[in-house]
Amino acid sequence: MATSLRISPRDAIAQARGWGWPFVTGAVVLALAGGVGLGLVPALRRESEAVALDADAAAHRAAQSGAALREARATGPTSDRFMAGFPAADVRQARVAALLALAVHHALELRQGEFQLGQDKATGLARYVVTLPLSGSYVQLRAFIEEALGTDAALSLDRLRLRRASTGAAVVEAELTWSFYMRPRDAPSDAGTR
CATH class of the missing domain: 1.20.5 (Single alpha-helices involved in coiled-coils or other helix-helix interfaces)
Structure with a gap:
């Protein structure tokens, strides 16, 4: 109930x-x-x-x-305009020299780097990969990276590895891997698309 x-x-x-x-x-x-x-x-x-x-x-x-x-x-006018926006392959050495001069300007210590030329499969651009071991203060490294990326629009920083000998050490060991993108030798130049 x-x-x-x-x-x-x-x-x-x-x-x-x-x-x-x-x-x-x-x-x-x-x-x-x-x-x-x-x-x-x-x-x-x-x-x-x-x-x-x-x-x-x-x-x-x-x-x-x-x-x-x-x-x-795909090949065509759009692709040609895209390629034309990048530096020519024949200025590769001058671009690398400018990057190295910038490192010296920022008082960074350079050691022997590695250089490798290839092609970016996704875009068809020529790609020059440069690995630079450097050492200096964190402030110097940061200023160098910022100026390098601001100076060359077709440059990318692909990898950055930092290491200090001890926690309080003023010197930072760095390994930077850069990619310089450029038109392949057979791509049209900027003057050819206007």
């Missing part, structure tokens, strides 16, 4: 007074939290659906831009 519990609001208030103010405060907070929770759940659900739609749209845009990039890599 089921029994129902009916209590009037007046009796509930009298009973709550008997339990004291902590109970009343807790009951009010619980009621407010329940109300807020009921109001937030639909809002959170709408927000998560909006985020999911944004993610789907971003994935669609990425797929479209990937197709556009593959199309741009």
Whole structure:
């Protein structure tokens, strides 16, 4: 047999007074939290659906831009304009010499570097990889890297490895791997695309 519990609001208030103010405060907070929770759940659900739609749209845009990039890599006027924006391969030695002179300008100690010529398969650009072991202060290295990247727009810093002999050592041993990107010898020059 089921029994129902009916209590009037007046009796509930009298009973709550008997339990004291902590109970009343807790009951009010619980009621407010329940109300807020009921109001937030639909809002959170709408927000998560909006985020999911944004993610789907971003994935669609990425797929479209990937197709556009593959199309741009194909031979043709767009590819020619892309290639023409890079320095010619015959200025490679001058670009490397400028990088080395910049290291000397920043009072960095140079050791024997490694040089390797190849081709970037993704873009078709010629790529000259230069690994330079250097030593100097952290401030000198940072200024050198910043100026090198700001001076040559077709230069990238691919890897940076730093090491100190001890925690308080002023000298930092660094190994920097740079890539000089340039037009392959058979690519059109900037003058040929205008």
